Amino acid sequence: MPSITADSFKTSFLPTWCPGCGDFGIWMSLKNALANLGIGSDDGFLVYGIGCHGNMQDWMKIYGARGLHGRALPVAQGIKLANHKLPVICITGDGDCLGEGGNHLIHAAKRNPDITVIIHDNQVYGLTTGQASPTAQPGFKTKSTPTGATDTPINPLTLGLTAGATFIARGFAGDTPGLTDLMQRAISHKGFSVLDVLQPCVTFDKVHTYGWYRQRLYQLDKEGYVPDNKIKAFEKALEWGDKIPIGIFYKEDRPTSEEVEPALTGAPLKDLPLTVSNIDGLLSEFI
Numbered sequence: 001m002p003s004i005t006a007d008s009f010k011t012s013f014l015p016t017w018c019p020g021c022g023d024f025g026i027w028m029s030l031k032n033a034l035a036n037l038g039i040g041s042d043d044g045f046l047v048y049g050i051g052c053h054g055n056m057q058d059w060m061k062i063y064g065a066r067g068l069h070g071r072a073l074p075v076a077q078g079i080k081l082a083n084h085k086l087p088v089i090c091i092t093g094d095g096d097c098l099g100e101g102g103n104h105l106i107h108a109a110k111r112n113p114d115i116t117v118i119i120h121d122n123q124v125y126g127l128t129t130g131q132a133s134p135t136a137q138p139g140f141k142t143k144s145t146p147t148g149a150t151d152t153p154i155n156p157l158t159l160g161l162t163a164g165a166t167f168i169a170r171g172f173a174g175d176t177p178g179l180t181d182l183m184q185r186a187i188s189h190k191g192f193s194v195l196d197v198l199q200p201c202v203t204f205d206k207v208h209t210y211g212w213y214r215q216r217l218y219q220l221d222k223e224g225y226v227p228d229n230k231i232k233a234f235e236k237a238l239e240w241g242d243k244i245p246i247g248i249f250y251k252e253d254r255p256t257s258e259e260v261e262p263a264l265t266g267a268p269l270k271d272l273p274l275t276v277s278n279i280d281g282l283l284s285e286f287i
């Protein structure tokens with residue numbers, strides 16, 4: 001059997017992202033992570049949100065589907081329910097996942113399905129040409145906030161911690177080796193993993209550039225941080241300014257929703273026989 005490499009995911013399409021977009025680093029890291037984990041085109045399922053990030057589906061050869069805007073997580077959970085043996089990864093944006101789909105993130109985290117959520121966090125709605133997203137920092141000037149954003153931004157890490165996600169991490173699109181490693185750990189974690197990725201949008205954000213992040217980012221593990229304490233994770237997740245931490249903030253083992261659902265204790269649902277005897281009668285009730 002040929003070994004899996006990043007090239008195994010090649011399609012006939014080339015990316016349409018703006019040159020220099022942080023999405024390139026996330027895409028490369030994801031292909032490397034999947035290859036390193038031995039997950040090939042037929043072995044996993046990617047669910048994409050709507051946005052620049054979601055366009056990745058066209059240049060990623062692996063089973064996939066796109067949700068409506070904000071609805072990637074319900075689709076991902078449906079796929080996990082039908083075949084809980086399949087690795088399921090959600091490729092989403094800060095607008096898709098924390099704005100339109102915010103409620104889905106909270107309820108998925110609470111249930112703890114074995115799904116990895118990779119948030120392309122660029123503080124803007126990139127595809128619709130640069131309006132402020134839910135993670136826009138106060139004072140950030142965009143098309144929709146010409147005098148600077150005034151809302152309190154949503155922090156994907158503290159939100160995930162509060163809602164019950166069992167793996168919380170933050171990476172940087174400009175650090176492909178570090179991000180590859182974080183993705184491997186997030187995908188390998190048994191449970192709901194939230195990986196927030198700081199992703200420069202080079203076209204609509206001239207503030208949070210690669211250089212801006214590089215001046216501020218530091219790695220939690222290099223400071224001896226151990227990600228086993230929720231209170232400490234909150235403290236670290238709230239750091240934002242001259243110093244911004246990246247790495248794993250929190251990790252916990254808790255039974256997944258698939259493990260506690262009695263209907264899934266045997267084979268995946270897709271392999272079970274359909275035992276409804278009166279299917280026509282059942283269907284007619286809904287017609």
Ligand SMILES: Cc1ncc(C[n+]2csc(CCOP(=O)(O)OP(=O)(O)O)c2C)c(N)n1
Nearest residue numbers: 050051052053069093094095096125126127
């Ligand atoms: C229900 C709904 N509302 C709004 C839109 C328009 N829309 C498409 S993409 C998008 C923003 C995407 O932003 P984000 O999720 O941050 O992704 P990015 O483009 O930055 O990768 C919006 C508002 C839509 N398609 N559907």
Ligand code: SF4
Nearest residue numbers: 018021052126201202
């Ligand atoms: S608009 Fe921004 S997020 Fe979208 S492809 Fe261009 S640089 Fe990337």
